[in-house]
Amino acid sequence: MSDTPAIELINVSRRFxxxxxxxxxxxxxxxxxxxxxxxxxxxxxxxxxxxxxLNLITGLGHPSSGQVKVFGKxxxxxxxxxxxxxxxxALFPWRNVIDNVVAGPLFRGRAKAEAYDKAxxxxxxxxxxxxxxxxxHQLSGGMKKRVALAQTFINNPEILLMDEPFSALDVxxxxxxxxxxxxxxxxxxxxxxxxxxxxxxxxxxxxxVYVLTTRPATIKSVHRIDIPRPRIISEVxxxxxxxxxxxxxxxxxxxxxxxxxxxxx
Amino acid sequence: MSTAGTIAIxxxxxxxxxxxxxxxxxxxxxxxxxxxxxLVLAWRLGILAALLSLWExxxxxxxxxxxxxxYPTAIAARLCELIVEGTDEASLWxxxxxxxxEAIIGFFTGSALGIVCGVALGRNKLAADIFAPYIKTxxxxxRVVLAPIFILLLGFGLWSKVALAFVMVFxxxxxxxxxxxxxxxxxxxxxxxxxxAKPWAVTTAVIIPSAMSWIFASLHISFxxxxxxxxxxxxxxxxxxxxxxxxxxxxxxxxxxxYAAIVLIVIVVLTxxxxxxxxxxxxxxxxxxxxxxx
Numbered sequence: 001m002s003d004t005p006a007i008e009l010i011n012v013s014r015r016f017x018x019x020x021x022x023x024x025x026x027x028x029x030x031x032x033x034x035x036x037x038x039x040x041x042x043x044x045x046x047x048x049x050x051x052x053x054l055n056l057i058t059g060l061g062h063p064s065s066g067q068v069k070v071f072g073k074x075x076x077x078x079x080x081x082x083x084x085x086x087x088x089x090a091l092f093p094w095r096n097v098i099d100n101v102v103a104g105p106l107f108r109g110r111a112k113a114e115a116y117d118k119a120x121x122x123x124x125x126x127x128x129x130x131x132x133x134x135x136x137h138q139l140s141g142g143m144k145k146r147v148a149l150a151q152t153f154i155n156n157p158e159i160l161l162m163d164e165p166f167s168a169l170d171v172x173x174x175x176x177x178x179x180x181x182x183x184x185x186x187x188x189x190x191x192x193x194x195x196x197x198x199x200x201x202x203x204x205x206x207x208x209v210y211v212l213t214t215r216p217a218t219i220k221s222v223h224r225i226d227i228p229r230p231r232i233i234s235e236v237x238x239x240x241x242x243x244x245x246x247x248x249x250x251x252x253x254x255x256x257x258x259x260x261x262x263x264x265x
Numbered sequence: 266m267s268t269a270g271t272i273a274i275x276x277x278x279x280x281x282x283x284x285x286x287x288x289x290x291x292x293x294x295x296x297x298x299x300x301x302x303x304l305v306l307a308w309r310l311g312i313l314a315a316l317l318s319l320w321e322x323x324x325x326x327x328x329x330x331x332x333x334x335x336y337p338t339a340i341a342a343r344l345c346e347l348i349v350e351g352t353d354e355a356s357l358w359x360x361x362x363x364x365x366x367e368a369i370i371g372f373f374t375g376s377a378l379g380i381v382c383g384v385a386l387g388r389n390k391l392a393a394d395i396f397a398p399y400i401k402t403x404x405x406x407x408r409v410v411l412a413p414i415f416i417l418l419l420g421f422g423l424w425s426k427v428a429l430a431f432v433m434v435f436x437x438x439x440x441x442x443x444x445x446x447x448x449x450x451x452x453x454x455x456x457x458x459x460x461x462a463k464p465w466a467v468t469t470a471v472i473i474p475s476a477m478s479w480i481f482a483s484l485h486i487s488f489x490x491x492x493x494x495x496x497x498x499x500x501x502x503x504x505x506x507x508x509x510x511x512x513x514x515x516x517x518x519x520x521x522x523x524y525a526a527i528v529l530i531v532i533v534v535l536t537x538x539x540x541x542x543x544x545x546x547x548x549x550x551x552x553x554x555x556x557x558x559x
Contacts, residue, residue, distance in 0.1 A: 060455055078458055090456035094474045094551040103470070107461035137553035155460065 004072035006159050006191035007034040007057055012066035013216075014052050025216035026052045030066070032210065032219065036158075039185065039192045041202035043253060044212030045260035050195040051087075053217075054161045057193065058082055070159065080108065083157030083190070085148055085165040091136045097147050098123065098132040104155040122150040126180065142173040146180065153184055160185070160192045167196070178205060178233040186230065199253060203245055204233045211252045214260035221252050335520040343521035344528060352513070355505055361529060364507040367423060367495035371430020372488055376438045378431075380480060383442025387476070388468060393443075404436050408494065412501040421502050430494035434487045441483035445476025478552075481545050488537045492530060 014027040026049035034040050042050050055061035056068045059075045068075045070082070091100050098119050105115035123129050126146040136144055145166065152160065166174045182205065185192060196202050202209045209223045227241055236242055281290060317337045323329045324336035331339070347357045354360075386393040412429055419425035449472050457471045499508025507526050514522035 058455075058459055060458070080461060082459060084456065084459045086452045086456060088450075088452045090450070090452040092453065092457075092471065092474070094477075094549075096551070103457070103462075104460040107457070107463075107466055107470075135551045137551070151460065 005033045005069075006036045006038070006071060007032070007193065008067070008069040008072075009033075009053070009056065009063075010067045010069070012056060012063045012068060014049070014056065014061070015064045027056075027063075028216035028218055030218055034159075034191050034193060036191055037189045039194065039205060039207045041194045041196060041206035041209045042212060043196055043199055043202045043209060043249070044217060045214045045253075045257045046197055048212050048215050048256075048260065049217035050212060051163050054084070054163050054193060054195060057159070057161060058084060079159075080155070081158040083152040083155055083160045085152050085160070085162040087164040087167055089136070089144055089148075089168075091144060091147055091151070093136050096133050096135050097128060097139070100136070100147055101150045101154055104151060108155070118154055119150070122154045123147075125153075125184070126150045140173075141169050142177060145169065145177055149181065149184060153188065156188065157190050160190045162192065162194045164196055165194075166201070167198070174201070175234050181205070182229075182231065182233070199246060199249055200237055203227075203242060203249070204231065204236050209245075209249060211249060211256070214256045220256060221249075223249055332518070333520060335524050339521045340524045340528065343519075344525040347522065347525055352510060354509075357510075357529075360506055360510050361533070363423070363505045364426075364492070364495050364499065364530075365533065367426035367498070367506070368430050368488070368491040370423075370427045371494055372434050372491040374427075375431040375434030375491070376484055376487055379435045379438030379483075380442045382435075383439045383444075383480075384446055384468065384473060384476065387443045387446025388464075388472065400436075400439075404440075408433050409497050412498050415498065416502040421504060426495045426498035426503070426506070429498040430491040433490040433494035437487050437490060438480065438483045441479045442476055445479030446472050448479070449475040477548065481541075481549075485538065485541055488541065489534050492534060496530070 009030055009032040012027055012030045013025060014030075015023045015025050017023055030049075030053070032040075032053070042053065044050055052061060056063055057070065057075065059078045070079050092103065095103070098116065101119040101122055102115045105118060106112070110118075120129070120132070123132060126149055128143060128146055128150070131139065131143065136147070139147065148165070166177050169177060178201065192206075194202070194205055203225055206225055209225060211220045211223070212218070213220045223245060225245060227236060227239060227245075281293075320334075321336045321338060324331040324334055324339075351357050352360065386396060408429065411432060412425075415425040415428045419428055453475065454467060454471055457467050462470060495506065496508035496511075499506040500512055503509040507530060511523050511526045514520070514526070
């Protein structure tokens with residue numbers, strides 16, 4: 001049982017209909033396996049179908065062909081073991097911080113007192129204990145992301161999907177958030193699929209980096225990141241191995257980015 | 266809606282001498298914003314006084330016909346008289362209360378049903394597509410043409426005016442609620458679903474709160490629409506109410522009474538508007554304060 005992978009995408013294709021009625025593919029013969037507890041990063045040119053992949057895993061989107069499995073079972077509907085962190089700010093702006101964090105357990109029918117205790121615990125873990133009563137608009141970008149992480153982690157996800165979650169943050173805040181994420185993740189042992197277009201972010205965080213081709217996306221290459229954990233993100237980028245890996249992946253990625261730019265032009 | 270108190274003053278062009286303390290700068294800013302408020306208030310009162318005296322003077326000197334246009338002091342006097350003596354049929358308060366009752370019942374039923382229908386159709390694409398042409402057609406009927414029909418159906422009493430106020434309100438609130446539901450943020454809905462929300466919880470926890478600012482925008486105008494419905498209904502056929510009072514005053518060429526009734530209604534609508542803004546501000550505490558442009 002425990003050696004069934006957390007996520008399997010087997011020869012998945014996904015076609016969309018454009019507004020003028022033409023079908024176009026965002027994914028083609030796409031295969032990906034994520035082991036339990038593995039941290040996977042998907043990098044690829046902008047708009048190549050990285051987010052589509054995540055939607056297929058959540059069950060919010062369906063493959064046109066191929067199979068998507070979560071813990072060995074085909075996806076049908078939203079799996080409660082999945083957590084998702086969005087690129088955009090998806091907090092509920094009319095709820096204060098604690099009411100945002102408590103949303104998951106309450107939606108899942110937990111008792112109120114228990115849910116709030118748990119939410120306080122998670123807010124303390126992300127260092128926002130003093131901001132319970134603040135509304136999202138009163139927080140900085142980094143603080144909002146911490147709330148989003150607490151909101152996701154409180155459901156104890158076994159699979160964590162992250163769609164460019166830190167792309168809107170400034171560089172310094174982003175590094176702090178990377179360290180925060182790795183710390184929280186190491187305590188839970190969830191499988192992570194982290195979508196990004198930032199190569200250094202991918203290498204710094206992940207066990208395995210998949211480089212995707214330009215649309216329709218398939219997997220171009222797979223890179224294992226043999227940098228020991230725990231990693232300190234602010235220092236790891238000056239590591240020899242990091243630079244070597246970075247150079248190798250960039251060579252792959254560059255071809256695709258250039259191909260994407262040419263196709264767009 | 267914005268009051269003089271909320272207008273920010275552009276301080277950027279003021280250059281303070283080196284060594285000015287924070288306290289001094291703050292004091293200067295407070296004084297400046299106070300001066301600004303007083304200036305605005307003075308201008309407002311000045312313009313009001315000028316307009317009223319112009320009207321008064323023109324009517325008294327015969328530039329405009331006082332019989333048709335009346336004048337402020339005559340209107341004020343007639344208003345006092347109405348307040349004290351009422352009309353032949355009933356006291357002024359009874360007329361006013363009846364119109365208010367019609368408008369309030371129409372407003373609450375119309376907006377409640379408008380919100381329910383708007384949210385229901387906004388959440389259900391199939392139903393929305395099916396009903397779209399019906400709603401468009403019904404919406405194309407100018408509401409006031411229904412007044413004689415409602416009077417025929419429901420009589421001269423309260424309910425024909427309630428019905429008219431209802432249809433005035435319903436479509437405005439409905440279309441705003443519908444639009445508000447459609448504009449709800451996709452990422453936020455997906456977030457709620459993945460966190461574990463079932464469809465009903467998505468509606469109550471995400472859709473309705475995010476449509477709330479759209480709905481409130483429609484409620485602001487809706488109350489005055491409800492008043493329009495009630496008064497038009499009374500014009501067409503009634504025994505009491507402000508619309509009836511205006512109609513009757515017209516019959517005896519009592520222009521001052523007609524204007525007095527208008528003043529009364531304006532006060533009522535402004536009060537309702539103020540109450541609604543208070544409620545909205547309470548409900549929308551989560552919203553960031555509006556950014557002030559210069």
